[in-house]
Amino acid sequence: MKLSKSYLMKSICSILLLMCTMQFAIAQTFTGNEDDIAQILKNTETFSEYIKASNYKMIGASYTADAKIFPNNKEILEGTEAIVNYWKLPKGVSIKYHKVISHEIKVLGNEAYDYGIYEGTTLLSSGEEVSWKGKYVIVWKKENNTWKMYLDIWNSIK
Template identity: 25%
Template sequence: MVADEVRKAIDANNKRFSEGFLKGDAAVTASVLAEDAVVFPPDAPMIQGREAIEEFWRTVMASGVKEVELTTFELSGSGDFLHERGTGILKVHPPGGTPAEQKIKFVVVWKRTADGWKNLWDIWNATP
């Protein structure tokens, strides 16, 4: 069982991640990541390190992803690592294109750091 204060910290990080998309600010979105984080985008190479991941999110935002809604179904683990399982909706408004939504599923590994809980590994893909 994950302590309430830990769950609140993860929820706050997920909210901050999403707020970055609403603001179009990749630095805000990347701020929830550990310095040594790795993301595993669908059909693409792994991206390592917060700075490279921030640039990745900047590109995603420029492509038209304007909003991300995340829903956590499970948060468990112990010690300095937790895993989160959930779903999300990406709201896409491509330049000159038709707005659309993409449903996703995800798994995140969280790491306790000196700066609090940070996203260490993040993998997601589309759901039908």
């Protein structure tokens, strides 16, 4: 039986795609109550929407009142006002794309940790687009049956 080069290439590409997909699926580890994990994933997705919409009120509401953030190359910022001020963009600048990809979430009672990667694109007032990516760790706290970010640290990947 003789196979065409086209058939072999399609088969190899299909196998490679399947392997990459499986590797990504295997790389995710979620441990704990499924409803809690689902809410953390949803809150992460919603947070990205708030970032893209520059919805500073809801960005602030995504964090606990005593939250701390650890931005790349900056001091630790504490409390809602400082966190919201950090996320405020200069006039004419917007976030065109923002995505967080959790690699692991582990729920431990009313606290959880989550780590993974993030990526995005900023649209500058000049019209230039700047893409970026990095890694993060978030410690979540459950307050009034809602998961909120308590500690949020990230840094870029070049």
